[in-house]
Each structure stands twice: as structure tokens, then as C-alpha cells.
Amino acid sequence: MSRFNAENPTQNPLTTVILTIYSFPKRKRTGNSLKQPILNRSEAEDLAIQVLVFLSGDEKRMHRYLDVTGLDPATIRDAASDGNFLASVLDYLMQDEALLLQFCEMQGYDPTTVPAGFALLGGSANATYT
Numbered sequence: 302m303s304r305f306n307a308e309n310p311t312q313n314p315l316t317t318v319i320l321t322i323y324s325f326p327k328r329k330r331t332g333n334s335l336k337q338p339i340l341n342r343s344e345a346e347d348l349a350i351q352v353l354v355f356l357s358g359d360e361k362r363m364h365r366y367l368d369v370t371g372l373d374p375a376t377i378r379d380a381a382s383d384g385n386f387l388a389s390v391l392d393y394l395m396q397d398e399a400l401l402l403q404f405c406e407m408q409g410y411d412p413t414t415v416p417a418g419f420a421l422l423g424g425s426a427n428a429t430y431t
Contacts, residue, residue, distance in 0.1 A: 336409050338417060345418035348410075349387035352394050353377075355404050362400070366393060388424035391415055 339345050356366045367373055370393065372380055380386045394401050395415055405412045 336411075336414070338411070339414055339421060342421050345391075345421035346387050348414065348418040349390040349422065351408060352390050352404060352415075355407065369393065385423070388419055388422035391419040391422065392424055395419065 339348060356362045370389070394404060401412055401415060404410070405414070
């Protein structure tokens, strides 16, 4: 039996962990318009959490994320306490344009929102994450 439930991502164990670590308000899409641009750090953190939920909603996406980052489901909780972790989540998404566009399409964000959130979280093109 798989650890992930692609049919209902909220039933995935990793998604449950992510959602219990972070609590964020859901912003709704209005009509065909894209969500408002990120204006503050809190919204940038919310965006990164949404990316984690997006990644955990698909087994293949999540396995690739875990492989690339060296994390495992048990260490995500520890990593989440690191101030750079959420910036690194957005950085990961920005490294894969197809994945970035898929996330933005599904969530209703303009693709430029992710780099803006990354910058608000203190990320830079030369950042290293430990």
C-alpha cells in the first residue's frame, strides 16, 4: 500500500504532517483572475506551505522532492523549524519550470509570485540551505 493518496491529498500522511505543522488561511480564486500578489512574509510562508501540500499530493512529485533535498517524511518536521526551509521549498519549485507552471495553474497564481515569495523569505540566487 502506498504512503500517498493521490485521489485525496489531505489523506496523505505527509500532507497531514505539513498541515499540522502549519496553519494557513485559504485564499480563494475569484472567477478567472489570478490570486493577488504576495505582499508580506506571512503570505510568502503560506505559499511555500501550499507548495509542500502540492508536492505531497502526488507520489512521484513527492519522491523526487525527497530525493533531491535528502529529506524524508520523518525529517520534514525538523526541517520546517529551520528559517531557510520555506525559502528552499520555493527555490526547489523555481528550479523546475514545468512543475512551477503546473503548481501556479492548479493554485491560480501568476508564476512571478513564487520568486517574489522566495525573495520575501530572504532567499537569493546564491543561497545555500543546510
